[in-house]
Amino acid sequence: MSSIMFLTSKSAFFIVVSLLLIPLFIIPSTIATPVTIQLKSSKSHVSRHPLLGRSTVSEPLADWFDGTDLQWYGDIQVGTPSQNLTVVFDTGSSNVLIPSTGCTANPGCGSLRHKFDPSKSDTFNTSNLPFFTVFATGTGVQSSDMETVEGIIVQDAISVAGLTVDNFQFGLIQNQSAGFANDPFDGIMGMAFSGDLTVGTNTFLGALNSTGQVDQALYGLYLTPESIGNAEISIGGVDASKYTSDIYYFPVNSTTGLFTIKFDSVYVNKQNTNITSAPAIIDSGTANIVAPTNQTAQAIYSLISPDIKPVDNMGTYGIPCTKLDQLNSIISFIIGGQNYTIPSQELSVGPIPGQPDICQTLISAGGGFWIIGASLLKYYYSVWDIGNVQFGLARTAHSPGLPF
Ligand SMILES: *[C@@H]1O[C@H](CO)[C@@H](O)[C@H](O)[C@H]1NC(C)=O
Ligand SMILES: *[C@@H]1O[C@H](CO)[C@@H](O)[C@H](O)[C@H]1NC(C)=O
Ligand SMILES: *[C@@H]1O[C@H](CO)[C@@H](O)[C@H](O)[C@H]1NC(C)=O
Ligand SMILES: *[C@@H]1O[C@H](CO)[C@@H](O)[C@H](O)[C@H]1NC(C)=O
Ligand SMILES: *[C@@H]1O[C@H](CO)[C@@H](O)[C@H](O)[C@H]1NC(C)=O
Ligand SMILES: *[C@@H]1O[C@H](CO)[C@@H](O)[C@H](O)[C@H]1NC(C)=O
Ligand SMILES: *[C@@H]1O[C@H](CO)[C@@H](O)[C@H](O)[C@H]1NC(C)=O
Ligand SMILES: *[C@@H]1O[C@H](CO)[C@@H](O)[C@H](O)[C@H]1NC(C)=O
Numbered sequence: 519m520s521s522i523m524f525l526t527s528k529s530a531f532f533i534v535v536s537l538l539l540i541p542l543f544i545i546p547s548t549i550a551t552p553v554t555i556q557l558k559s560s561k562s563h564v565s566r567h568p569l570l571g572r573s574t575v576s577e578p579l580a581d582w583f584d585g586t587d588l589q590w591y592g593d594i595q596v597g598t599p600s601q602n603l604t605v606v607f608d609t610g611s612s613n614v615l616i617p618s619t620g621c622t623a624n625p626g627c628g629s630l631r632h633k634f635d636p637s638k639s640d641t642f643n644t645s646n647l648p649f650f651t652v653f654a655t656g657t658g659v660q661s662s663d664m665e666t667v668e669g670i671i672v673q674d675a676i677s678v679a680g681l682t683v684d685n686f687q688f689g690l691i692q693n694q695s696a697g698f699a700n701d702p703f704d705g706i707m708g709m710a711f712s713g714d715l716t717v718g719t720n721t722f723l724g725a726l727n728s729t730g731q732v733d734q735a736l737y738g739l740y741l742t743p744e745s746i747g748n749a750e751i752s753i754g755g756v757d758a759s760k761y762t763s764d765i766y767y768f769p770v771n772s773t774t775g776l777f778t779i780k781f782d783s784v785y786v787n788k789q790n791t792n793i794t795s796a797p798a799i800i801d802s803g804t805a806n807i808v809a810p811t812n813q814t815a816q817a818i819y820s821l822i823s824p825d826i827k828p829v830d831n832m833g834t835y836g837i838p839c840t841k842l843d844q845l846n847s848i849i850s851f852i853i854g855g856q857n858y859t860i861p862s863q864e865l866s867v868g869p870i871p872g873q874p875d876i877c878q879t880l881i882s883a884g885g886g887f888w889i890i891g892a893s894l895l896k897y898y899y900s901v902w903d904i905g906n907v908q909f910g911l912a913r914t915a916h917s918p919g920l921p922f
Contacts, residue, residue: 573681573731573732573733573754573755574732574733574752574753574754574755574756574757575678575679575680575681575752575753575754576679576750576751576752576753576757577592577593577678577679577750577751578592578748578749578750579591579592579607579741579749579750579751580592580604580702580749581742581744581747581749582701582702582703583744584868585867585868585869586805586864586866586867586868587741587743587744587805587892587896588805588892589606589701589702589703589803589805589892590606590607590739590741590749590802590892591604591605591606591607591702591703592604592605592607592678592751593678594676594677594678594705594707595675595676595677595678595682596616596634596639596674596675596676596677597634597635597636597638597639597640597641597642597674597675598639598640598641598674598675599638599639599640600675600677601632601634601635601638601639602632603616603617603632603633603634603704603705604631604632604702604703604704604705605703605704605705605706605707606701606703606705606706606707606802606803607707607709607737607739607751607802608706608707608708608709608710608801608802608803609709609710609739609776609777609800609801609802609803609902610708610710610776610777610799610801610802610803610804610889611653611706611708611709611710611714611776611803612708612709612710612711612712612713612714612715612716612721612775613649613651613688613689613706613708613714613715613716613717613718614676614686614688614689614705614706614707614708614717614718614721614722615651615667615669615688615689615691615705615706615708615717616634616676616688616689616690616691616704616705617630617632617633617634617690617691617694617704617705618633618634618635618636618669618690618691618692619633619634619635619636619637620690620692621633621669621691621692621693621694623693624699625696625699626693626694626695626696626697626698626699627691627693627694627698628699629699629700629701630704631702631703631704632704633704634690636672636674636690639674641674641675641684641685642672642673642674643672643673643674643685644670644671644672644673644690645670645671645672645673645687646670647670647671648668648669648670648671649668649669649670649671649689649716649717650666650667650668651666651667651668651689651716651717652664652665652666652667653665653666653667653697665694665695665696665697665698666693666694666695667689667691667693667694667695667698667706668691668692668693668694669689669690669691669692669693670689670690670692671687671688671689671690671717671718672687672688672689672690673685673686673687673688674686674688676688676722678707678722678753679751679753681726681731681732681753681754683722683725683726683729683731686718686720686722686725687717687718687719687720688717688718689717689718691705706803707722708721708722709721709722709723709737709802709902710775710776710777711772711775711776711777711904711907712724712775713772713773713774713775714774714775714776715775721904723735723737723753723904724904726753726754727904727905731754732753732754732755733754733755734754734755734903734905735903735904735905736754736755736756736901736902736903736904736905736906737751737752737753737754737901737902738750738751738752738755738756738757738760738899738900738901738902739751739752739802739895739899739900739901739902740752740757740760740761740899740914741802741892741895741896741900742896742914742916743896743897743916746916756899756901760899760914761898761899761912761913761914762912762913762914762915762917762920763912763913764912765899765901765910765911765912766853766854766856766910766911766912767854767901767903767906767908767909767910768780768853768854768908768909768910768911769907769908770903770907770908770909771797772907774799776799776801777799777800777801777902777909778797778798778799778800779797779798779800779853779909780795780796780797780798780853781795781796781798781851781852781853781888781890782795782852782853782854782855783795783851783852784817784818784849784850784851784852785849785850785852785857786818786821786822786847786848786849786850787821787847787848789821791817791818791821792817793814793817793818796810796887796888797887797888798851798887798888798889798890799887799888799889799890800890800895800900800909801889801890801891802891802892802895802900803891804889804890804891804892805867805891805892805893806867806880806881806882806891806892806893807849807860807880807881807882807888807889807890807891807893807894808833808881808882808883808884808885808888808889808891809881809882809883809888810883810884810885810886810887810888811883811884811886812828812833812883812884814883814888815833815835815881815882815883816883818849818881819835819879819881821847822845822847822865823837823841823844823845823847825837825838825841825844826879828883829870829873829876829878832884833882833883833884833885834870834878834882835878835879835881835882835883836870836873836876836877836878836879837866837876837877837879838875838876838877839866839869839874839875839876839877840875842865842866842877845862845865845866845879846862847862847865848860848861848862848918849880849881851890851894853911856911858894858897858898858911859897859917859918859919860880860893860894860897860918861897861918864880864893865879865880866878866879866880867879867880880893897914897916897917897918898911898912898913898914898917899911899912899913899914
């Protein structure tokens with residue numbers, strides 16, 4: 519469903535900086551039927567007890583920082599004996615996509631740090647069925663067209679933090695387009711709902727759950743600004759040492775297979791932008807914030823600075839870098855009555871390639887719906903509860919309004 523929406527608004531997705539790791543268009547071997555799940559009351563509920571499952575495992579994530587935090591990625595092991603690769607844990611998609619040693623075409627495959635060599639794995643099996651996926655993916659601070667990933671559907675053992683799924687079905691990447699050339703990570707591990715799956719029968723987390731290796735089909739993400747460090751993913755539970763408040767949970771609409779929540783309102787400082795309550799995809803694979811239209815982006819920017827203007831026809835906004843000092847505004851999303859704030863220093867995401875005097879600003883426009891990405895997630899602890907179809911946020915020691 520999201521594929522169709524994206525395709526009707528192609529031009530809106532030439533977005534600088536955001537890593538929209540949301541599949542746009544897929545030719546799958548099977549198309550998963552979306553499941554409609556009734557939403558609970560829109561009020562948040564609070565968990566006073568840490569959800570520490572016996573089986574919770576955590577692993578550190580590296581921060582890809584290029585003037586601004588772009589992505590967080592970690593190690594996985596593939597095959598027997600295991601081969602190490604790195605993946606982005608992408609809450610905005612569900613497929614697991616791993617580059618093959620057969621992925622050699624430049625520039626898309628040329629810079630991959632690690633590739634999986636199926637000929638060296640005793641447990642590898644292939645269906646020889648092709649897959650083809652399109653992501654709206656930009657890397658670094660460069661504009662990007664929609665990016666393609668293609669390969670074949672295969673099976674092998676995959677492990678994360680010591681949890682292993684044997685004969686896991688995933689996409690073996692044989693070619694990918696240039697937008698992936700600068701990524702420091704190798705593959706993508708989709709962490710959304712099974713409704714967004716196109717190259718497998720189960721998500722990795724779903725397979726851990728169905729083999730009884732996790733107590734709960736959920737995971738916690740501690741994505742942090744580079745200056746804070748210690749980013750981490752916890753699988754099967756949360757890491758209570760990383761947050762300092764209760765966890766507030768919000769109902770998720772998983773119809774599209776992604777985490778869609780609804781915010782109540784958007785404030786700039788203490789002023790209401792009067793943007794109406796709207797659904798928003800929460801996506802760890804998107805670095806910044808995407809507003810659905812120019813008007814909604816401008817409703818926010820009008821309360822920040824008259825100098826923030828569109829810099830292209832692709833939905834990118836910017837300001838002369840010399841005027842960055844004047845930007846001293848915080849943007850708050852009120853969700854379930856709670857205030858989640860993006861601090862002022864996030865407003866600039868760095869100089870625009872080819873226009874070094876212009877600095878890109880946080881919010882891009884286009885696509886027809888909201889995407890709340892890492893710019894907000896990295897100031898809170900986030901809980902992605904697939905089993906109970908809910909999303910949770912808790913304060914951290916570096917959340918806005920508390921001393922860093
Ligand atoms: C894979 O990484 C682990 C630690 O992350 C290391 O102990 C191991 O030697 C690595 N294996 C290979 C084949 O590089
Ligand atoms: C290998 O994959 C094929 C097609 O997906 C399947 O029919 C076959 O059972 C698999 N073989 C093993 C040993 O898993
Ligand atoms: C790889 O993909 C690119 C664009 O996505 C295409 O131009 C190129 O021909 C492909 N290379 C191979 C070997 O398939
Ligand atoms: C959930 O999302 C779908 C697809 O965007 C939409 O059609 C449906 O109305 C939403 N459900 C609720 C209860 O908002
Ligand atoms: C939002 O609406 C209130 C009440 O109508 C109004 O006072 C305020 O100026 C509006 N804010 C903006 C940014 O338009
Ligand atoms: C949004 O603004 C940009 C820059 O002014 C413009 O090129 C684009 O056409 C606008 N999009 C829409 C849908 O109006
Ligand atoms: C997790 O596993 C349990 C027990 O097999 C099952 O009832 C439940 O539906 C699974 N949940 C998910 C999200 O896969
Ligand atoms: C949200 O919280 C921030 C501090 O964390 C505060 O400055 C701001 O005024 C609050 N906004 C609203 C609308 O309560």
